[in-house]
Amino acid sequence: xxxxMKDRIEDLVGVxxxxxxxxxxxxxxxxxxxxxxxxxxxxxxxxxxxxxxxxAGFAADDSGGSTRLPEDKMLMETSFLRxxxxxxxxxxxxxxxxxxxxxxxxxxxxxxxxxxxxYKATQTDRDCAARMGINLRQYRHNKKLAMLKxxxxxxxxxxxxxxxxxxx
Numbered sequence: 386x387x388x389x390m391k392d393r394i395e396d397l398v399g400v401x402x403x404x405x406x407x408x409x410x411x412x413x414x415x416x417x418x419x420x421x422x423x424x425x426x427x428x429x430x431x432x433x434x435x436x437x438x439x440x441a442g443f444a445a446d447d448s449g450g451s452t453r454l455p456e457d458k459m460l461m462e463t464s465f466l467r468x469x470x471x472x473x474x475x476x477x478x479x480x481x482x483x484x485x486x487x488x489x490x491x492x493x494x495x496x497x498x499x500x501x502x503x504y505k506a507t508q509t510d511r512d513c514a515a516r517m518g519i520n521l522r523q524y525r526h527n528k529k530l531a532m533l534k535x536x537x538x539x540x541x542x543x544x545x546x547x548x549x550x551x552x553x
Contacts, residue, residue, distance in 0.1 A: 401476040490531035
């Protein structure tokens with residue numbers, strides 16, 4: 386497999402994992418994800434005493450200030466929505482095809498990027514294998530076969546698109 390094809394597949398995996406883990410469909414919800422919440426909860430020490438917390442509520446200003454709070458909130462929330470990548474349909478198709486035919490290859494193919502996204506740290510092959518509960522040799526074998534399968538699918542799709550351009 387050439388380096389260009391490998392980079393293309395890894396890019397599509399990144400687009401796919403980014404889509405799976407993204408919050409682009411969740412405007413208005415800016416709390417930590419369930420994974421982050423559990424991680425933070427386990428890392429925090431329980432204080433020996435409780436602090437009193439003060440809260441304050443704010444009402445719309447009747448003296449000519451901003452009374453368009455719902456509209457302002459909606460406009461601000463739309464900034465959290467972002468457009469999906471133009472490569473997303475291809476990434477979904479490619480990884481869907483790999484997943485349908487070879488689930489363990491699919492898992493090996495997305496594992497590194499997935500764990501980097503979840504744990505926010507670089508993951509080695511050894512880390513991925515351990516998290517998946519398989520040995521390093523199996524992980525590398527599955528990933529290699531997944532890359533070859535993905536290459537085969539992409540080359541087939543490229544030939545199909547090239548043929549359609551020639552016919553048109």
